[in-house]
Amino acid sequence: MPTVAEIAERIAAVRARVAAAAEAAGRSPSDVRLLLATKTLPDDVVRAAVLAGAALIGENRVQELVAHTAAVADLRPEVHLIGHLQSNKVTTVLHPDRPLVACVESVDTLPLAERLSRRCADLGRDLEVMVQVNVSGEATKSGIAPDGAAELAARVAALPRLRLTGFMTIGLNSPDAAAVRAGYARLRQVRDAVVRDLPGARELSMGMSGDLELAVAEGATTVRVGTAVFGARPAPA
Numbered sequence: 001m002p003t004v005a006e007i008a009e010r011i012a013a014v015r016a017r018v019a020a021a022a023e024a025a026g027r028s029p030s031d032v033r034l035l036l037a038t039k040t041l042p043d044d045v046v047r048a049a050v051l052a053g054a055a056l057i058g059e060n061r062v063q064e065l066v067a068h069t070a071a072v073a074d075l076r077p078e079v080h081l082i083g084h085l086q087s088n089k090v091t092t093v094l095h096p097d098r099p100l101v102a103c104v105e106s107v108d109t110l111p112l113a114e115r116l117s118r119r120c121a122d123l124g125r126d127l128e129v130m131v132q133v134n135v136s137g138e139a140t141k142s143g144i145a146p147d148g149a150a151e152l153a154a155r156v157a158a159l160p161r162l163r164l165t166g167f168m169t170i171g172l173n174s175p176d177a178a179a180v181r182a183g184y185a186r187l188r189q190v191r192d193a194v195v196r197d198l199p200g201a202r203e204l205s206m207g208m209s210g211d212l213e214l215a216v217a218e219g220a221t222t223v224r225v226g227t228a229v230f231g232a233r234p235a236p237a
């Protein structure tokens with residue numbers, strides 16, 4: 001298991017990459033948040049990462065979200081859901097035991113948003129959400145098509161208790177940097193169109209370990225990093 005100091009060193013190296021990319025794009029490094037993607041990690045490693053300075057963690061799976069948030073509850077990091085969410089899991093994710101869940105980045109249908117909104121009303125809490133957009137068109141990826149994103153965003157933003165903060169995407173998985181970057185540019189264009197009516201929706205959650213420089217160049221306000229900090233994940237069984 002990596003030590004807190006080792007994780008802190010890896011986080012510092014990633015922040016340096018983000019800072020270099022931001023400066024190259026004429027942006028301030030402080031305008032890009034680092035989210036640590038914790039999927040498949042043991043609870044102890046997630047806790048070590050938060051102790052190492054990670055203030056924002058991203059969870060893919062509901063079962064892991066439950067275990068990880070319990071393991072770091074006293075340290076109070078901000079937690080985002082970045083994986084696909086089935087409607088029947090909404091009550092588990094948004095639960096009085098899990099106040100750390102601040103944002104669901106993976107909203108890609110109106111029924112899911114409506115479900116989240118109703119659950120928040122029942123709990124008397126608010127929730128930040130992002131609309132997940134499938135910029136690559138890959139069939140394996142969740143997210144609404146770019147053409148439908150503005151309309152979904154407007155409908156989501158109109159729901160009680162939800163605060164639309166922006167857009168999230170998982171980039172094209174390809175060695176072709178220009179093609180990957182074009183996808184991130186597409187998400188920025190979606191955001192630029194929507195933000196005229198919804199000035200609160202300016203966040204762009206995009207870029208991962210292998211391509212965060214391209215995302216920062218296109219305006220990412222959050223990059224989501226796992227491998228560069230925690231090493232390669234075991235292949236799924």
Ligand SMILES: *Cc1c(COP(=O)(O)O)cnc(C)c1O
Binds near residue numbers: 208
């Ligand atoms: C795993 C994951 C990441 C991080 O990917 P790495 O390549 O490990 O940095 C980012 N976003 C989502 C949605 C993920 O599932």
